[in-house]
Amino acid sequence: xxxxxxxxxxxxxxxxxxxxxxxxxxxxxxxxxxxxxxxxxxxxxxxxxxxxxxxxxxxxxxxxxxxxxxxxxxxxxxxxxxxxxxxxxxxxxxxxxxxxxxxxxxxxxxxxxxxxxxxxxxxxxxxxxxxxxxxxxxxxxxxxxxxxxxxxxxxxxxxxxxxxxxxxxxxxxxxxxxxxxxxxxxxxxxxxxxxxxxxxxxxxxxxxxxxxxxxxxxxxxxxxxxxxxxxxxxxxxxxxxxxxxxxxxxxxxxxxxxxxxxxxxxxxxxxxxxxxxxxxxxxxxxxxxxxxxxxxxxxxxxxxxxxxxxxxxxxxxxxxxxxxxxxxxxxxxxxxxxxxxxxxxxxxxxxxxxxxxxxxxxxxxxxxxxxxxxxxxxxxxxxxxxxxxxxxxxxxxxxxxxxxxxxxxxxxxxxxxxxxxxxxxxxxxxxxxxxxxxxxxxxxxxxxxxxxxxxxxxxxxxxxxxxxxxxxxxxxxxxxxxxxxxxxxxxxxxxxxxxxxxxxxxxxxxxxxxxxxxxxxxxxxxxxxxxxxxxxxxxxxxxxxxxxxxxxxxxxxxxxxxxxxxxxxxxxxxxxxxxxxxxxxxxxxxxxxxxxxxxxxxxxxxxxxxxxxxxxxxxxxxxxxxxxxxxxx
Numbered sequence: 102x103x104x105x106x107x108x109x110x111x112x113x114x115x116x117x118x119x120x121x122x123x124x125x126x127x128x129x130x131x132x133x134x135x136x137x138x139x140x141x142x143x144x145x146x147x148x149x150x151x152x153x154x155x156x157x158x159x160x161x162x163x164x165x166x167x168x169x170x171x172x173x174x175x176x177x178x179x180x181x182x183x184x185x186x187x188x189x190x191x192x193x194x195x196x197x198x199x200x201x202x203x204x205x206x207x208x209x210x211x212x213x214x215x216x217x218x219x220x221x222x223x224x225x226x227x228x229x230x231x232x233x234x235x236x237x238x239x240x241x242x243x244x245x246x247x248x249x250x251x252x253x254x255x256x257x258x259x260x261x262x263x264x265x266x267x268x269x270x271x272x273x274x275x276x277x278x279x280x281x282x283x284x285x286x287x288x289x290x291x292x293x294x295x296x297x298x299x300x301x302x303x304x305x306x307x308x309x310x311x312x313x314x315x316x317x318x319x320x321x322x323x324x325x326x327x328x329x330x331x332x333x334x335x336x337x338x339x340x341x342x343x344x345x346x347x348x349x350x351x352x353x354x355x356x357x358x359x360x361x362x363x364x365x366x367x368x369x370x371x372x373x374x375x376x377x378x379x380x381x382x383x384x385x386x387x388x389x390x391x392x393x394x395x396x397x398x399x400x401x402x403x404x405x406x407x408x409x410x411x412x413x414x415x416x417x418x419x420x421x422x423x424x425x426x427x428x429x430x431x432x433x434x435x436x437x438x439x440x441x442x443x444x445x446x447x448x449x450x451x452x453x454x455x456x457x458x459x460x461x462x463x464x465x466x467x468x469x470x471x472x473x474x475x476x477x478x479x480x481x482x483x484x485x486x487x488x489x490x491x492x493x494x495x496x497x498x499x500x501x502x503x504x505x506x507x508x509x510x511x512x513x514x515x516x517x518x519x520x521x522x523x524x525x526x527x528x529x530x531x532x533x534x535x536x537x538x539x540x541x542x543x544x545x546x547x548x549x550x551x552x553x554x555x556x557x558x559x560x561x562x563x564x565x566x567x568x569x570x571x572x573x574x575x576x577x578x579x580x581x582x583x584x585x586x587x588x589x590x591x592x593x594x595x596x597x598x599x600x601x602x603x604x605x606x607x608x609x610x611x612x613x614x615x616x617x618x619x620x621x622x623x624x625x626x627x628x629x630x631x632x633x634x635x636x637x638x639x640x641x642x643x644x645x646x647x648x649x650x651x652x653x654x655x656x657x658x659x660x661x662x663x664x665x666x667x668x669x670x671x672x673x674x675x676x677x678x679x680x681x682x683x684x685x686x687x688x689x690x691x692x693x694x695x696x697x698x699x700x701x702x703x704x705x706x707x708x709x710x711x712x713x714x715x716x717x718x719x720x721x722x723x724x725x726x727x728x729x730x731x732x733x734x
Contacts, residue, residue: 161204162194162300165291170217171298175318176307176366177212180230189234194300207294207305209235215297219285224275226297229260236260237293239271243279254279268293307366316381317369324369326351332383333393343396345408345441350389359384402478408442409478413468430465431458432659433669433676439464443485447671452492454657454671455578456484484596491594514560514570518542527570529557532611556613561606565590573603581606 180190186208193204211230216223225240238261243254256274261267272289275281281289294300310316317324317332326344329351330337340347355361355371364370372379383389396404416435420427428434436457437447443460445453460481467473514527516539527537531547533555538546547555560570563583571581575591582591587603595601656668669676 159188160192162192162207162292162294164195164197164295164300167288167291169298169301170288171215171296171301172217173298173304173366174214174216174225175212175320176304176311176316176368177210177214177228178311179208179308180211180235187234192294192300194295196302205302205305207300208308209294209299210304210308211235213299215299217289217296219275219279219281219289224271224289226293228299231260231262234262235264236262237264237267239267239293241271241275241279264293307368310381314381315383315386317383319363319367319369324351332386333390335393340393340397342404343393346389346393346396349411350383350385353385353389356384402475402482405442405482406473406475406478409439409464410468410473412438412442413464427662429660429662431461433657433671435461437671443481445485450489450492451654451657451671453485453488456488487596491596494594513568516542518546527560529559530608531555531557532609532614535609554613556611558608558610558612560608570608572606574606575601575603577601 179186190209190211192207192209194207195203196205197203209228211228213228214225216225219241222241222243227238227240229236229238239256239258241254241256242252245251245253256271256279258267258271272286275289276286289296292300298304315332315334318328320328324332326347327337329347330340333347333350335343335347337344358374359371360374361369361371368381370379370381371383396407399407412435416430436454439445439457439461440447440453443457445457447454463477464473467477514530514537515525516527517536518538519525519542526539528540529543530537531543534546534552538557543557547553561581563569563571563586564580565582565586569583569585572584573587574581575587575595577595578591580591582603655670655672657671658666659669660666665678667676667678
């Protein structure tokens with residue numbers, strides 16, 4: 102193996118430089134001489150014990166008389182054990198070649214990366230922590246001159262703790278295979294610690310500065326979240342609950358007159374444009390460092406309280422800066438934030454959305470009245486726990502399948518006109534007639550005369566059994582249940598500490614009579630139900646959606662800035678103004694004339710605010726129950 106000397110001629114390997122790296126300082130030779138002199142005497146063991154210290158040899162890096170061309174990519178960090186740098190990470194170097202006796206101490210950093218130019222390419226040098234000391238790697242890639250994806254020459258030497266061996270191997274491969282010029286090979290024939298800038302006073306000063314001043318590394322265009330964690334001396338795994346602190350620190354805007362730029366060694370520097378002061382320390386570093394330490398010391402309830410207070414403070418700050426585009430507090434964006442704070446998974450736990458919307462209103466009121474109380478946070482955590490227990494019990498109970506052809510039992514309503522037929526289940530109640538009727542019988546009896554003006558109340562099916570008419574409405578979930586399902590199933594899922602009593606659904610109330618009575622008191626003329634049109638239901642882009650839909654539990658209602666209702670799905674991240682037909686019920690193919698006539702009738706029924714149920718959207722057995730009325734159209 103031959104090396105190229107400074108003159109460009111082939112010369113013997115620079116054994117002097119390698120031996121100096123493995124040797125110690127000049128004082129070591131005196132210690133060894135002292136040992137030899139003491140061998141003939143009585144104090145051999147004592148002298149040998151005192152001379153053990155020089156056995157830990159500190160390498161010496163010699164300087165080559167050529168200009169420095171290295172570029173530091175990352176300074177890395179100093180490896181510390183009990184607050185001190187281990188001996189295997191230390192070395193000595195000559196800052197000035199003219200002063201060979203002026204040795205300065207240096208430290209080999211872990212995570213250091215640098216490169217030097219060779220012809221048109223770069224040779225990279227990396228360090229990392231090893232089991233017995235620092236480890237090194239050399240990388241060189243020569244692109245294809247024709248512009249192909251496969252490089253003309255690639256060299257990636259594996260990690261090793263012998264810096265001399267890996268650099269000897271690198272020089273041999275570069276000389277044999279890389280086709281480098283004589284000038285480039287002469288330039289590379291130097292100590293790698295000096296060549297790549299580790300044995301450089303500027304690098305050593307930067308490493309000493311990192312022990313006092315925090316440093317934000319940026320290996321890309323912007324610092325990643327891992328680099329922000331390192332900047333705050335936080336661990337991604339151990340400090341995972343406080344990730345929001347690091348993310349807030351990364352997103353905060355710099356105050357005036359500070360700006361940031363990427364400096365030497367991929368370090369983010371902050372410049373004060375008024376004083377021209379440059380520092381590695383972020384202007385808000387102390388605030389977020391103290392906030393992170395406070396979160397580490399706080400209990401879970403105090404931590405949640407802190408996050409909610411900061412969340413509400415941020416919402417008010419955003420509202421003041423941009424009032425026109427600020428979304429309401431009860432919106433999908435802030436429901437997601439509160440769900441993250443309370444550790445709720447909205448995709449798998451859609452039943453928590455209603456509770457979270459209630460929490461947002463309550464927390465906002467408490468925030469304006471004063472500081473949020475920790476006890477309130479404890480109550481909220483208990484409610485979340487009870488909601489999950491309620492959903493789990495409801496899932497275990499399941500829904501019993503009931504055959505519609507074999508109906509009976511307490512709570513079912515039957516048509517008074519077709520009691521002796523098989524399909525005798527009542528679909529509605531006429532308050533003015535006082536009878537329960539099916540759709541066919543109602544249309545036959547109310548086709549002509551004064552009865553044609555009667556407005557029935559359609560029975561709402563129980564949300565659990567889908568067969569019995571709902572007679573009770575839960576004041577906690579707002580769901581409608583039959584008496585049997587409410588008392589035997591749903592009541593067991595309600596929080597025990599709340600004294601909840603259901604509301605009775607009164608089908609005997611007549612909306613028509615109440616409307617007529619109200620019109621007489623106000624002296625207004627009564628309008629037909631089909632002519633009452635909501636202003637929002639006109640030909641505009643924001644038509645109101647029905648109050649009750651069959652979209653399922655994954656779609657949740659919200660209101661935008663103008664108070665217009667829309668629906669949002671947290672699983673698909675979709676939103677819409679009104680239910681889509683393909684999401685509600687898949688209809689069978691129909692002829693064009695029948696579909697147009699049916700669409701006109703359903704549109705009139707949808708525009709009415711009266712308690713009418715659209716047959717095609719009725720829960721349960723829609724098509725069987727609506728078959729009779731559709732046949733008459």
